[in-house]
Amino acid sequence: MTPSHxxxxxxxxxxxxxxxDAEVIRSAPAGIYQHLTLVAPGIxxxxxxxxxxxxxxxxEHSSMLLRRSFSIHRVSPQGAYGGTVEIVVxxxxxxxxxxxxxxxxARVNLIGPLGRPFPVPQEPVACVLxxxxxxxxxxxxxxxxxxxxxxxxEIVLGAASRDRLFGVxxxxxxxxxxxxxxxxxxxxxxGWVSDVLPELITRTGASVIYxxxxxxxxxxxxxxxxxxxxxxxxxxxxxxxCGIGICMTCVMPVRDATGTTKMVRSCVEGPVFRGxxxxxxxxxxxxxxxxxxxxxxxxxxxx
Amino acid sequence: MVDLSVDLAGVPLPxxxxxxxxxxxxxxxxxxxxDITELGAFVTKSVKAxxxxxRPTPRMAETDSGMLxxxxxxxxxxxxxxxxxxAWLHSIxxxxxxxxxxxxxxxxxxxxxxxxxxxxxxxxxxxxxxISCPNVANRGLVFACEPSGSHKVITLVREEVPRGIPILxxxxxxxxxxxxxxxxxxxxxxxxxxxxxxxxxxxxDPVRLRPxxxxxxxxxxxxxxxxxxxxxxxxxxxAMREGRVPAVPIVGAGGVRTGADALELLAAxxxxxxxxxxAFNDPTAPLRVGRELADxxxxxxxxxxxxxxxxxxxxxxx
Numbered sequence: 001m002t003p004s005h006x007x008x009x010x011x012x013x014x015x016x017x018x019x020x021d022a023e024v025i026r027s028a029p030a031g032i033y034q035h036l037t038l039v040a041p042g043i044x045x046x047x048x049x050x051x052x053x054x055x056x057x058x059x060e061h062s063s064m065l066l067r068r069s070f071s072i073h074r075v076s077p078q079g080a081y082g083g084t085v086e087i088v089v090x091x092x093x094x095x096x097x098x099x100x101x102x103x104x105x106a107r108v109n110l111i112g113p114l115g116r117p118f119p120v121p122q123e124p125v126a127c128v129l130x131x132x133x134x135x136x137x138x139x140x141x142x143x144x145x146x147x148x149x150x151x152x153x154e155i156v157l158g159a160a161s162r163d164r165l166f167g168v169x170x171x172x173x174x175x176x177x178x179x180x181x182x183x184x185x186x187x188x189x190x191g192w193v194s195d196v197l198p199e200l201i202t203r204t205g206a207s208v209i210y211x212x213x214x215x216x217x218x219x220x221x222x223x224x225x226x227x228x229x230x231x232x233x234x235x236x237x238x239x240x241x242c243g244i245g246i247c248m249t250c251v252m253p254v255r256d257a258t259g260t261t262k263m264v265r266s267c268v269e270g271p272v273f274r275g276x277x278x279x280x281x282x283x284x285x286x287x288x289x290x291x292x293x294x295x296x297x298x299x300x301x302x303x
Numbered sequence: 304m305v306d307l308s309v310d311l312a313g314v315p316l317p318x319x320x321x322x323x324x325x326x327x328x329x330x331x332x333x334x335x336x337x338d339i340t341e342l343g344a345f346v347t348k349s350v351k352a353x354x355x356x357x358r359p360t361p362r363m364a365e366t367d368s369g370m371l372x373x374x375x376x377x378x379x380x381x382x383x384x385x386x387x388x389x390a391w392l393h394s395i396x397x398x399x400x401x402x403x404x405x406x407x408x409x410x411x412x413x414x415x416x417x418x419x420x421x422x423x424x425x426x427x428x429x430x431x432x433x434i435s436c437p438n439v440a441n442r443g444l445v446f447a448c449e450p451s452g453s454h455k456v457i458t459l460v461r462e463e464v465p466r467g468i469p470i471l472x473x474x475x476x477x478x479x480x481x482x483x484x485x486x487x488x489x490x491x492x493x494x495x496x497x498x499x500x501x502x503x504x505x506x507x508d509p510v511r512l513r514p515x516x517x518x519x520x521x522x523x524x525x526x527x528x529x530x531x532x533x534x535x536x537x538x539x540x541x542a543m544r545e546g547r548v549p550a551v552p553i554v555g556a557g558g559v560r561t562g563a564d565a566l567e568l569l570a571a572x573x574x575x576x577x578x579x580x581x582a583f584n585d586p587t588a589p590l591r592v593g594r595e596l597a598d599x600x601x602x603x604x605x606x607x608x609x610x611x612x613x614x615x616x617x618x619x620x621x
Contacts (some may be wrong), residue, residue: 006587007584007585007591008336008337008591009385009587010335010586010587012334012335012338015335015336016335017335017336019336019585019587056584056585060560060584060585063368064365065365065368065369065370065526065580065581065584066363066365066370066583067583067584067586095365102382109585111586153518162392167563168484175424192446216508225461237358238360238602239361239363241370241372241393241583242582243365244332244333244336244586245328245332245362245584246327246333246582247324247326247372247583248325248328248348248357248362248377248584249360249361249362249363249372250360251357251360252360262356263356263377265432286511287359287360287361288359288360288517289359289517289518290357290358290359294356295356296352296353296355296356296357296377296378296380298354298356
């Protein structure tokens with residue numbers, strides 16, 4: 001009988017990413033979501049807002065092989081237990097349900113920090129941060145970083161209904177102003193985040209919009225930014241199998257600096273993209289097509 | 304200390320452990336987690352002559368103990384592969400199995416030529432010819448489904464590859480008789496066989512009730528397919544023992560996640576073992592499985608890995 005082995009751990013010099021067996025030290029409900037705090041030595045010290053972690057479900061005999069990726073809500077490099085990482089989990093299926101039911105003391109094999117963080121402006125400009133549902137998770141940490149640099153920060157939280165909002169109180173602590181929208185009007189103003197953006201951008205003279213949430217919402221942020229001649233930095237939530245750049249499943253069409261569209265991995269080249277680089281036209285009905293003019297696209301008629 | 308060294312068609316490797324093509328990109332990403340020069344060999348993502356965008360998304364669906372993928376051989380094309388990826392692998396001292404693909408037999412040959420004539424050819428331990436990728440627009444382009452197509456690809460590639468670099472043909476289990484394809488490619492000059500590629504599958508989105516993958520079909524991989532890999536290795540290894548297929552080394556691939564899994568493939572007849580989908584779950588898996596394999600052999604009192612290759616055909620350990 002071969003003994004059972006846990007999943008691996010890794011911390012290679014210069015890699016700027018680690019794989020650790022993290023320990024759940026707190027798990028608390030937050031609306032319909034679950035807010036998990038994990039001791040994850042090495043991740044907290046390296047992470048910046050906008051980066052994410054990839055969590056394994058169970059041990060090496062788990063039937064769910066693919067990692068689940070979560071944007072990092074906050075980190076504390078010098079907690080009482082060592083560096084901690086906080087994530088917000090929503091029940092999407094058996095894998096996430098297993099994560100959000102973990103008791104304190106449970107172990108989670110975690111890889112992070114992954115992906116490119118939100119770029120922060122050199123000058124103390126006004127910024128609008130927009131989160132859809134629990135997509136708001138990384139924005140409060142980002143708000144703290146921006147305000148330390150002297151930026152005026154407005155946060156907009158939108159969701160289908162009140163229980164799907166995340167971080168309303170935290171937003172009031174982290175931002176100069178918080179605006180809330182719900183589709184059903186159960187909190188804040190009834191409607192979408194895009195309804196309140198034009199007035200907010202104009203009133204604050206914002207130079208940058210940061211956003212995280214579903215693709216349709218991110219597209220609306222980009223359009224609002226474009227109408228006001230400013231830039232949107234959007235963090236996408238594409239499905240990923242590995243999170244580390246080896247599976248090629250999380251690709252999306254993005255223009256490079258020369259204007260050439262390539263299918264790029266959102267885990268390593270993202271998850272944060274400039275809104276004006278994303279080929280929004282390719283996202284149709286829950287799928288993402290390969291634009292005909294993308295590098296290496298099949299010739300017309302060959303697909 | 305268990306002796307894990309293997310002879311892959313004349314190429315000595317210190318370890319039987321390899322990555323699997325398409326499951327480790329071209330090395331840099333995995334090298335952040337493990338030293339890929341410690342592998343027996345690093346197997347690159349299949350490269351074609353020109354850049355390939357791959358297929359629309361979703362390209363992936365998790366299934367019980369496995370996954371479906373429909374990446375569609377996304378890649379930079381062989382010129383960029385050689386200058387950026389092979390050059391880097393060469394610079395760190397990795398032993399590399401270069402996986403090549405093509406839409407025609409002559410494309411395979413052109414890609415092979417570019418690789419073996421590059422300044423970095425000394426890093427190339429073998430060429431793996433991916434004649435079995437299921438993610439192509441036309442099922443007729445899966446060369447490994449048909450003996451004469453397979454034979455033609457290997458024949459043309461063989462003309463381009465110098466002696467000393469073995470050619471491995473990667474086979475599909477989705478065929479009526481895998482020993483027939485194996486015989487065809489070995490007779491065409493393949494020095495070894497990699498088995499298995501993924502199995503064709505479909506998953507239906509339970510909410511939209513339409514195929515989950517934008518491309519509809521995808522390749523099934525992961526521990527769920529391991530018994531199919533063991534079966535394919537068993538059948539071809541048995542055919543070699545019976546003289547129906549010329550004897551060449553088999554590189555086992557398919558659902559390996561632990562040392563015990565690797566040992567199954569070896570006992571069925573594999574000389575080396577690739578770890579693919581398990582790396583998505585654990586990027587250290589290709590080396591971790593090697594350590595577990597050494598421990599498992601040690602626990603069984605086996606000193607040399609070579610002593611268990613194909614041992615299941617001989618009544619097992621005594």
